[in-house]
Amino acid sequence: MLTLNTKQAIKLLHDIYYKTDVTKSNSYSFSDSTIQVLLNRMKSAGLICQRTDGEVDLLSSYRLNRPLFDITLSDLMMALGEGLHPVYGNTETIYDEYGFAARRLGVLNEVACEMLAKIHLTDL
CATH class of the missing domain: 1.10.10.10 (Winged helix-like DNA-binding domain superfamily/Winged helix DNA-binding domain)
Known part of the structure; x- marks a missing residue:
């Protein structure tokens, strides 16, 4: 992430x-x-x-x-100047790696993945 x-x-x-x-x-x-x-x-x-x-x-x-x-x-x-790298598939790594912030990062990851899936390359 x-x-x-x-x-x-x-x-x-x-x-x-x-x-x-x-x-x-x-x-x-x-x-x-x-x-x-x-x-x-x-x-x-x-x-x-x-x-x-x-x-x-x-x-x-x-x-x-x-x-x-x-x-x-x-x-x-x-x-x-860094961004996020959404985790697809096994999101358990987020919860294993990020301690107290895991819940927030997990939600952020889920929303980011969902939003990215709605952006088609023809829209860019």
Whole structure:
């Protein structure tokens, strides 16, 4: 349902918020260039900023511009320029993967799939 970049950005925001003190290069399964692109997009959108007192290659050199609980999935998706990937068929993966947000994402997925099924390519 959520793109890989969105999932990775959520992890980065959590780590920034909880002040996980790790270098960007050794704490993630995704590339340094991906991390930098995501951080730059979130920085450009005003979700995060870089501290002047931290080392550039540490994730702890960033801080959130507002509390994590005040940043919505919509805020993040707009910052990243990412969309949703509807899940067709086995929607149980949504409920297994997304915790407390699963119910809302499940409904969103169902509505998105239904609406997309009503748009014909000749209408575009």
